[in-house]
Amino acid sequence: MTAAQLPLPLDLPPALGRDDFIVGAANYAALALIEAWPVWPAPVVSLSGPAGSGKSHLVAIWQGRAGGRTIAASSLTEAGVDDLAAAGAVAVEDVDRGTYDDAVLFHLLNRARERGTSLLLTARGPVSGAGQLPDLVSRLRAAHPVALAAPDEALLAQVLVKLFADRQLTVGRPVIDYVLPRLERSFAAASGFVRALDDLALSTGRPVTRQLAAQILRDEAVADAGGEG
Numbered sequence: 001m002t003a004a005q006l007p008l009p010l011d012l013p014p015a016l017g018r019d020d021f022i023v024g025a026a027n028y029a030a031l032a033l034i035e036a037w038p039v040w041p042a043p044v045v046s047l048s049g050p051a052g053s054g055k056s057h058l059v060a061i062w063q064g065r066a067g068g069r070t071i072a073a074s075s076l077t078e079a080g081v082d083d084l085a086a087a088g089a090v091a092v093e094d095v096d097r098g099t100y101d102d103a104v105l106f107h108l109l110n111r112a113r114e115r116g117t118s119l120l121l122t123a124r125g126p127v128s129g130a131g132q133l134p135d136l137v138s139r140l141r142a143a144h145p146v147a148l149a150a151p152d153e154a155l156l157a158q159v160l161v162k163l164f165a166d167r168q169l170t171v172g173r174p175v176i177d178y179v180l181p182r183l184e185r186s187f188a189a190a191s192g193f194v195r196a197l198d199d200l201a202l203s204t205g206r207p208v209t210r211q212l213a214a215q216i217l218r219d220e221a222v223a224d225a226g227g228e229g
Helices: 028-036 055-066 078-085 102-115 134-141 153-166 173-182 187-204 210-226
Strands: 044-048 069-072 089-093 118-123 144-147
Touching: 028 055, 028 144, 044 055, 055 089, 055 118, 069 078, 078 102, 089 102, 102 118, 102 134, 153 173, 153 187, 173 210, 187 210
Parallel strands: 044 118, 044 144, 069 089, 089 118
Antiparallel strands: none
């Protein structure tokens, strides 16, 4: 492979089992609540956190325990509410994103309560800010909230190792130690960095090294500087 060649889009699906979930101070409370099901403090739980913080992974863990269904809020329809409410456990992802009818989500919350169905709602911020319909906002505020925080350095290091492993890459600790103090302290930044580093390694035929990592960090810094103003 020459440097001019582009890597094929061979992204592998992330490992989303319970054993693959990395626990730290940022997500311990959220995981504990997921694993406490069905003994929840409320029939509706809202899980919030920034992009890439592990919401979908926790949903997958919950679905492994509870069964049921997972659906994007933007895919909700009035015709599908009764089937969802009968599922026993339903995760509705990204209630603060996309376009959907507030009345449909309100109807789902009511029907799920009638059927004794557990609901897990995910969003990047508090779910109470997702609705415009006053009755829906009231229902969302009644949900039990749990939030995912930004990772500390120890957790971010483990996340980097996992992200590399998801791409079947073995990366030495010196590379991780070099990257940590130079990388934005967020899961989204870690994911984007690992993707870019993997793509560069594939396109150039070079191993993942500290020098290659430094090149990605420099490129990202230049891109960020170019976007300012």
